Amino acid sequence: MNTQQKLVELFKKFPTVGSRTAGRFVYYLMKLPKERIDEIINAILEVKNKIKLCALCFQPFEAGPVDGSTGLCALCADTKRNKNLLCIVEKESDLLSLESTKKFNGLYFILGGTVGTMRKEEISQLRIEQLKKRLKDLSIQSGASASEIIIALNSTPEGRTTSVLVEQTIRESFDSAQDLRPSPKITHLAKGLPVGGELEYADEETLESALEGRK
Numbered sequence: 486m487n488t489q490q491k492l493v494e495l496f497k498k499f500p501t502v503g504s505r506t507a508g509r510f511v512y513y514l515m516k517l518p519k520e521r522i523d524e525i526i527n528a529i530l531e532v533k534n535k536i537k538l539c540a541l542c543f544q545p546f547e548a549g550p551v552d553g554s555t556g557l558c559a560l561c562a563d564t565k566r567n568k569n570l571l572c573i574v575e576k577e578s579d580l581l582s583l584e585s586t587k588k589f590n591g592l593y594f595i596l597g598g599t600v601g602t603m604r605k606e607e608i609s610q611l612r613i614e615q616l617k618k619r620l621k622d623l624s625i626q627s628g629a630s631a632s633e634i635i636i637a638l639n640s641t642p643e644g645r646t647t648s649v650l651v652e653q654t655i656r657e658s659f660d661s662a663q664d665l666r667p668s669p670k671i672t673h674l675a676k677g678l679p680v681g682g683e684l685e686y687a688d689e690e691t692l693e694s695a696l697e698g699r700k
């Protein structure tokens with residue numbers, strides 16, 4: 486494999502990038518002056534070195550000298566947030582959309598995607614194992630107080646399939662828990678999201694009422 490092909494193969498691994506787009510990327514890079522290439526390489530390295538994924542919610546955050554050691558993002562490290570409320574979202578931008586409503590004071594978990602089928606290969610792309618671990622910690626933390634888990638996935642076919650999977654995971658986690666603590670209430674965002682049902686296209690007001698009307 487020549488160097489050009491090698492780079493094409495690397496780009497093909499990026500989400501949504503096929504052979505043709507990968508080839509275009511390489512062609513574009515070959516035409517760039519050396520300084521621009523250095524800039525791109527350094528920017529990638531900087532992201533890799535400075536941006537960490539939060540150990541609790543998996544939100545990317547720029548780790549400073551202090552929070553870098555806890556491994557938690559500012560949101561998860563905030564003691565004023567309600568730890569008995571957990572909201573499960575597909576991706577970081579959905580977390581940010583919900584945060585912008587200022588109507589949710591709990592914590593989050595970013596699933597990392599949605600699936601169209603219950604096939605094992607597809608499910609393995611999601612953070613189901615990490616979710617189980619989080620739920621286990623949650624059942625230890627929550628004590629006697631009733632906690633609530635909000636499944637805030639898009640109301641698209643993939644979002645709905647994934648909601649079923651997540652709900653199953655939650656029920657299994659609490660059924661198998663040894664501590665006999667009450668299972669959390671599981672709720673979903675209210676209907677009324679725009680056509681297609683994607684959180685990221687909903688305006689603040691719509692999201693706010695979807696959150697308030699959850700059941």
Ligand SMILES: [Zn+2]
Pocket residue numbers: 539540541542543544557558559560561562
């Ligand atoms: Zn976090």
